[in-house]
Amino acid sequence: MRVAVDQERCCGTGNCVMIAPEVxxxxxxxxxxxxxxxxxxxxxxxxxxxxxxxxxxxxxxVDED
Known part of the structure; x- marks a missing residue:
């Protein structure tokens, strides 16, 4: 699995950090x-x-390859 983020699209809610703080x-x-x-x-x-x-x-x- 490979994860990528688009910082330009991010609105800063922090949901991702609450769900997966290790990532x-x-x-x-x-x-x-x-x-x-x-x-x-x-x-x-x-x-x-x-x-x-x-x-x-x-x-x-998320790219599952």
Missing amino acids: FDQRDSDGVVVLRQPQPPPAHTAQARRAAANCPCAAIK
Whole structure:
């Protein structure tokens, strides 16, 4: 699995950080998403998928390949 974020689309709600803090973080200055693990380990893949599904701005993409 590979995760990508579009910081231009991010609206800074922080849903991703609440769901998968091991994979995502936020910039202190404006709350925009920061990707901590572009290839999360198996223990965090379900949370990464859930964070992508719950992103109100569709700023998170998950590639299952």
